Amino acid sequence: MNLSQVGEFGLINLLNKKMIHSPAGVIAGIGDDAAVLQCPGDCWQLFTTDMMVEGIHFRLDWSAYFDVGYKALAVNISDIAAMGGRPSHGVVSIAIPGHTRVEDVAELYRGLKEIAGKHKVNLVGGDTVKSPGPLVVNIALLGEVTAGRAVFRSGARPGDTIYTxxxxxxxxxxxxxxxxxxxCPPELRDRVIRAHLRPEPRVSEGILLGSLEGVAALDDNSDGLAAELREICRASSVGCLVWEKALPVLxxxxxxxxxAGTGVLDWVMNGGEDYELLFTLRPDRRKPVEEALHEAGIPFTAIGVVVPEPEGLSVERCDGTREIIAMQGYNHFAE
Known part of the structure; x- marks a missing residue:
């Protein structure tokens, strides 16, 4: 069955059945021009959006439509987690090439539904249009964080320990x-490919970190360690020193x-899409925060230290030498 046989209205009706409807907090959902949502008085509302474009963020020759839907929502959920928040409501907009089968679009929404269910995200609307080019999926996602407990990139200070x-x-x-x-061995192959195709946002980890005193800055590792460190350092007006020998790599x-003929440091710094949480911690709070993370069963590693801004961003190599972190991470507009 192709899209022309169903039409936009029929497709929307089909996809509505694939979306999650929870009455909690939803005053008006799918069917109106906009969703109307309640926000608890003691919470701050978070709002993020991310777009995935075929040929840039995913390829259909190795990604199932289910994977595309799953990942599209996962990366947005990760942004909410990186603020110490909990995701709540999302809207999904897709631009679909005319040759796409209805069954494929339904699979994309099944992937969305799978991860939405894991994190209790209500998908409450969106838009569907025909695309003359690639498949495009855009999600706008709301989240909530206890008032005053959002963790920003701008809180790092010299002397903080850097963790992932x-x-x-x-x-x-x-x-x-x-x-x-x-x-490579099948078990490793399945693990690393799944990490690329279906990343798991660290929501419970972000909520816990946001609740702990001493966690100063927080970011999710979407574009590579180099890019995320640069974001934190820029926002906080600091520098950093990363210890190569401490980086947690399987x-x-x-x-x-x-x-592959490349150093693993390049994958860590520039590869991106791990969606782990990168955070800095005040030195006098290391022990209680580490104990809380251990108790929660959350794996974490100290990978460096925040330094004064004039010292810049550098990495201490395994042989003890230091290099400037010239690597930029993923850049959408790089030639």
Missing amino acids: TGNLGTAAAGLYLLSQNGV PGVRQLASQ
Whole structure:
């Protein structure tokens, strides 16, 4: 079945059945020109949006439509998590090439529904148009954070310790396998490819970090460690020193980087799409915060220290030498 056989109205009716409707907080949802939502008085409302374009953010020759929908919402949820918040309501807009099958669009929405259910996100509307070019998916997402508890990029100060959750370079390894047909053990292959295609936003981790005194700056690692460190340092008017030997990288990912003929540091700094949380912590609060993270079962690693702005951004290599972090991370407009 193709889109012309169904028409816009029929497609919207079909997709409405794929979307999650929760009465909590929704005054008016799908069917009106805009969704009307309640916001609790003791919360701040967060609002983010991210767009994914076929051929730039995903490729359909190695991504299922389910994966595209899943990832499109995941990256938005990660932005809310990076503020210490909880996602709540989203609207989905898609521009669909005319040759797309209705079944494929339904699969995309099934991916959206899967991750929306995990994080109790209500999908309350959006827009659907025909595209003369690639498939485009855009999501605008609301979230909530306790008033006064949002964590910004601008809070880092010299002396803070820099941490990351989880492992780095994993999604870049998945992209390498997909794009270069690399070879590795099946278990590792499944793990790194899934990290690239279906990232898991760190919502509970972000909420916990936002509740802990001493967490000074917070960001999600979407564009690579170099880019995210640069964002925090720019916003906070500081510099940073990262310890290469401390970077948490799976042994199999290191082997893949060697197989690819590149240093794993490049994947960590420039690969992006790990969607782990990067945060800085006041030195006098390290012990209680680390204990809280351990108790919650959250993996984390201290990877560096915040320094005064004139010292710039640098990495201490495994051999003890220091290099300026010239790597920029992912740049949408790079040639």
